[in-house]
Amino acid sequence: MKKKMVAGNWKMNTDFQEAEDLLYSIEDLLADKGPDTNVVICTPYPFLELATDRSSETELFAVGAQNVSSFEDGAYTGEVSARMLDSIGVSYCIIGHSERRKYFKEDNATLAQKVKMALKYDMAPIFCVGEVLEEREANRHFDVIRQQIEESLFDLDDGDFENVIIAYEPVWAIGTGKTATPEQAEEVHAFIRSLVREKYGDDMAEKLYILYGGSCNAKNAADLFAQLDVDGGLIGGASLKAEDFVSICVQASK
């Protein structure tokens, strides 16, 4: 079985001092517990270099951004490019988080561009998919997820797709305390893997990391991670508490 991956998504939280304290606490706990897990920490942009400095010193975790521009360079005031992120040692990038889709109107075509930018500059996209509550209630979640994946990822060639990570995050479970049951998560993860198998073949489907996100915490992580197709987690709220985050990393290493 492949080593699991746990990625922390800090979202728009912490100031510089809090970010530094949180990173040091996570580092200490990771060094102490030594989980056999791929750990990724996705901080806000202003703290990424702090995080990459620490990660290159300790090698306890890798660093991810939470977004990237769909443009490459130039007159795009306020944007942050993939080249900039790559140049400070960022190796992962969350793309298509439901909060970006909802508040910043990012659609599948724009997200496809962002995925390409990240890959061009050697970052692994953590591509988020998931349905809103009405879509689940109407039993449309499989169609929604299929469309998100087909429209943003499926024109990648094999060499690019093998660097993609998919995170299933049911929108109704994000920040709500309502986690998908392990069975609900597994059903969708297996579906995602089957789509990838159909398009890219068995090897690619087996290698693909599919993370679960949405109110995953130190109490429910073990049950979720025990599912066959759950290769780890994308953790929001619980990644802001060092003890909880590292406990999740430890549970992933079993």
Ligand code: PGA
């Ligand atoms: P949550 O967020 O763990 O706070 O639900 C997960 C995410 O949005 O990535």
